[in-house]
Amino acid sequence: EIVLTQSPDTLSLSPGERVTLSCRASQTVARNFLAWYQQKRGQPPRLLIYGASSRATGVPGRFSAGGSGTDFSLTIDGLDPEDFAVYYCQQYDNSPLTFGGGTRVEIK
Amino acid sequence: QIHMEQSGPRVVRPSQTLSLTCTISGEYVSTNSAAWSWVRQSPSRGLEWLGRTSFRSRWSVDYAPSVRGRITIKADRAKNLFSLQLDSMTPDDTAVYYCARAQQPPNETPFQYWGQGILVTVSS
Numbered sequence: 001e002i003v004l005t006q007s008p009d010t011l012s013l014s015p016g017e018r019v020t021l022s023c024r025a026s027q028t029v030a031r032n033f034l035a036w037y038q039q040k041r042g043q044p045p046r047l048l049i050y051g052a053s054s055r056a057t058g059v060p061g062r063f064s065a066g067g068s069g070t071d072f073s074l075t076i077d078g079l080d081p082e083d084f085a086v087y088y089c090q091q092y093d094n095s096p097l098t099f100g101g102g103t104r105v106e107i108k
Numbered sequence: 109q110i111h112m113e114q115s116g117p118r119v120v121r122p123s124q125t126l127s128l129t130c131t132i133s134g135e136y137v138s139t140n141s142a143a144w145s146w147v148r149q150s151p152s153r154g155l156e157w158l159g160r161t162s163f164r165s166r167w168s169v170d171y172a173p174s175v176r177g178r179i180t181i182k183a184d185r186a187k188n189l190f191s192l193q194l195d196s197m198t199p200d201d202t203a204v205y206y207c208a209r210a211q212q213p214p215n216e217t218p219f220q221y222w223g224q225g226i227l228v229t230v231s232s
Contacts, residue, residue, distance in 0.1 A: 001173070035218035044206050044222035045155070056220065088155055092210065092218045096172040097145075099155035 002027055002091050004100035012108040018077050021103045023089035025070040033093035036065055036074045039102075040085045048087075049074065079105070110134040112207050114223040120197045120230050130207030130223050131189040138163045138185050143210045145219065146181060146192045150203035161190055162212055197230045204228075 003026040013019055023034070032052035037045035047056045049065040052072055062083075065074045076083055084107050089100040116128035128146070135142060145160035159171035161181045171179050178195040194201065204225045211217035 033216065033218075037219075044208075044225050045219070047218060047220050050217050090155075090218055092216065095170050096174075097157040099157070101154050 006100035010104045021074045023072040029091045035090045037088045110221045112223040126194040128192045144190045145208045147206045148203040
């Protein structure tokens with residue numbers, strides 16, 4: 001099983017700031033089958049990124065992502081008030097599919 | 109547009125079986141392109157994938173080791189839904205349960221579509 005570790009647990013930031021979230025895998029995520037989701041309270045996760053770096057339909061350009069192998073990152077360039085949420089990474093390369101523990105981005 | 113609507117109980121007694129359904133609109137459950145999963149979320153376990161079913165000339169299932177042996181996922185083509193059955197429920201199974209759709213190979217994707225989620229509490 002691929003274990004995904006996200007860091008940090010929580011970030012306190014102001015609107016307009018740039019933030020980078022980290023996701024580290026316990027073994028190589030082959031084919032770069034790594035996704036990022038955003039989740040707001042009371043809602044299911046929303047797919048932001050697939051294939052490690054491709055934005056899903058409708059995702060704003062301020063979201064970018066990259067990485068390969070075991071180290072991946074998600075960057076939000078200029079936080080919008082609607083971006084304050086919890087972010088999860090997920091690998092869909094190997095069964096069982098697994099998620100990271102999440103990073104909460106909160107308003108400072 | 110694909111829509112997934114979940115239904116099922118909000119409270120389950122300890123040792124009983126949880127049964128949830130996810131009714132699909134906008135796509136056939138038997139499509140070759142989709143894999144249909146159940147995911148749950150709790151403060152103690154975070155987001156946890158439970159298993160999936162998919163169709164490609166025949167139905168296949170894949171279950172997470174954490175629940176293998178007490179989980180069954182099935183599809184119902186006549187009703188265009190898929191279901192989750194989780195046996196021997198304990199308070200540790202208390203969670204929000206989601207159904208979700210991913211794309212099968214060759215154009216594999218993660219979960220693009222989700223149900224609304226159901227909070228299931230295991231309590232006597």
